[in-house]
Amino acid sequence: MGTVGLATLPVLAVRLAQEGFAPALPLLGALAGALAVEALYYRRVTTLRDGSALLTGWLLGLALPAGTSPVWALTAGALALGLGKLPFGGLGRNPFNPAMVGYAAALLLFPLALLDGQTGATPLASLAARSGLTVSEWRATHPGPWGAGSGFALSLASLAGGLWLLYRRRISWHAPLGYGVGLASAALLAYDGGSSQSAGPPLFHLFAGSSLFAAFFIITDPVSGAHTPPGRLAMGLLAGALTLSFRTTGPFPDGVAFAVLLANAAGPAFDALAEARRRQTPRV
Amino acid sequence: MMPCIHCGACVPVCPRGLWPQQLFEALGAGDLPRAQHLGLDACGACRQCQDHCPSGLPLTKRFREGQDALLALTEAEQVKALAQTRFLAREQRRAQAEAEALEAKRQRRAEAKRRAEARQAQTSGAPGRQDAQRAALARALAKAEAEDRLRDATRLRAALTALDEPS
Numbered sequence: 001m002g003t004v005g006l007a008t009l010p011v012l013a014v015r016l017a018q019e020g021f022a023p024a025l026p027l028l029g030a031l032a033g034a035l036a037v038e039a040l041y042y043r044r045v046t047t048l049r050d051g052s053a054l055l056t057g058w059l060l061g062l063a064l065p066a067g068t069s070p071v072w073a074l075t076a077g078a079l080a081l082g083l084g085k086l087p088f089g090g091l092g093r094n095p096f097n098p099a100m101v102g103y104a105a106a107l108l109l110f111p112l113a114l115l116d117g118q119t120g121a122t123p124l125a126s127l128a129a130r131s132g133l134t135v136s137e138w139r140a141t142h143p144g145p146w147g148a149g150s151g152f153a154l155s156l157a158s159l160a161g162g163l164w165l166l167y168r169r170r171i172s173w174h175a176p177l178g179y180g181v182g183l184a185s186a187a188l189l190a191y192d193g194g195s196s197q198s199a200g201p202p203l204f205h206l207f208a209g210s211s212l213f214a215a216f217f218i219i220t221d222p223v224s225g226a227h228t229p230p231g232r233l234a235m236g237l238l239a240g241a242l243t244l245s246f247r248t249t250g251p252f253p254d255g256v257a258f259a260v261l262l263a264n265a266a267g268p269a270f271d272a273l274a275e276a277r278r279r280q281t282p283r284v
Numbered sequence: 285m286m287p288c289i290h291c292g293a294c295v296p297v298c299p300r301g302l303w304p305q306q307l308f309e310a311l312g313a314g315d316l317p318r319a320q321h322l323g324l325d326a327c328g329a330c331r332q333c334q335d336h337c338p339s340g341l342p343l344t345k346r347f348r349e350g351q352d353a354l355l356a357l358t359e360a361e362q363v364k365a366l367a368q369t370r371f372l373a374r375e376q377r378r379a380q381a382e383a384e385a386l387e388a389k390r391q392r393r394a395e396a397k398r399r400a401e402a403r404q405a406q407t408s409g410a411p412g413r414q415d416a417q418r419a420a421l422a423r424a425l426a427k428a429e430a431e432d433r434l435r436d437a438t439r440l441r442a443a444l445t446a447l448d449e450p451s
């Protein structure tokens with residue numbers, strides 16, 4: 001777990017560089033909420049030592065917008081553990097990504113606290129609300145590669161951390177590849193060349209919002225969702241495609257959390273399929 | 285010992301290309317057929333997966349126990365199969381003996397019937413004898429009529445009719 005935490009440091013660094021110390025408050029809030037609920041539930045602090053609650057709070061805190069009040073962040077952290085992990089039997093048993101459970105619950109329970117917390121409109125939100133501009137017209141007002149703006153640097157940071165995790169073999173390539181391919185191909189299918197109805201080009205979707213963060217740090221959660229290599233690939237594909245559909249038709253600018261949770265739900269089915277399709281005896 | 289966190293560290297290290305975490309889960313649930321489908325037989329108990337498991341799970345140990353269970357099951361099945369063959373063979377022998385007994389009885393009956401028919405045929409070889417009797421009676425009747433012995437003639441005639449009337 002420590003390795004994964006280390007790999008997210010570039011993301012934290014970029015956020016601090018872009019937004020000052022503002023993101024630190026929700027991060028601390030989410031951490032406190034997650035750790036407190038886990039410790040209170042087990043009535044001892046030794047279970048914190050495996051670092052899983054810490055990591056859940058950390059990832060959730062990194063995903064929260066900078067202006068989220070620490071109290072809401074703490075609530076989200078508590079919900080992540082209290083809804084997403086402990087009811088299922090704790091470590092190793094949660095079918096859904098706890099950080100995303102916390103994020104989705106927060107988004108549904110107090111959406112304004114999260115959406116108002118965003119410093120300025122994100123590229124995804126402004127693309128969704130561009131009111132009739134074609135993609136190239138919209139691009140003219142948005143700097144940065146593919147219009148991803150400040151998100152681009154964050155995405156690069158996620159990519160760096162993720163590649164390092166791959167190199168260290170802390171994650172397998174299946175889920176991130178699936179996620180990238182799923183998101184990019186769905187975006188390609190939905191992209192009509194940039195009309196005013198268009199959803200934005202594939203590269204924009206890959207580098208905007210939290211796509212790459214999700215691809216390397218969220219969908220790769222080993223416990224939730226699918227466990228077999230082909231199952232993880234399929235789960236990634238589904239999560240990527242769902243992310244695009246939530247972005248284009250959902251009520252919120254980004255939909256990574258919902259996409260990941262739905263793909264998690266399909267994980268066991270993908271595993272069962274993968275096992276059933278496996279040749280009787282693998283290579284001997 | 286911690287639970288399996290499905291980190292997948294055991295998957296790429298298995299030299300047999302198995303999925304140790306799924307295998308572990310299947311055996312933990314006592315699902316031998318699923319474990320067999322996942323290649324339990326192929327596990328070489330090399331301990332690679334166990335050595336790479338951050339949760340320190342006794343993977344190889346459980347796989348070996350699983351293989352033992354599979355072996356025991358196979359043996360039990362073999363014993364069962366042997367008993368079944370024996371039972372079937374005995375049933376077959378019994379059925380055959382029964383059929384043979386039935387056949388013999390049938391033959392005995394047919395033989396008896398044949399003999400009875402032959403005996404009857406002999407008794408009804410009587411036509412010859414009856415004819416002779418009739419001839420003798422007729423001769424006696426003719427003689428009695430010629431000699432005008434009326435009483436004898438009447439008696440003989442009655443005897444002749446009695447002979448002709450089927451009893």
Ligand code: SF4
Pocket residue numbers: 297298299300301302304326327328329330331332333334343344347
């Ligand atoms: S002990 Fe069996 S399952 Fe584990 S790595 Fe060796 S062959 Fe694979």
Ligand code: SF4
Pocket residue numbers: 287288289290291292293294295304305308333336337338339340341343
């Ligand atoms: S290495 Fe251990 S904890 Fe990780 S997936 Fe395999 S059995 Fe589970």
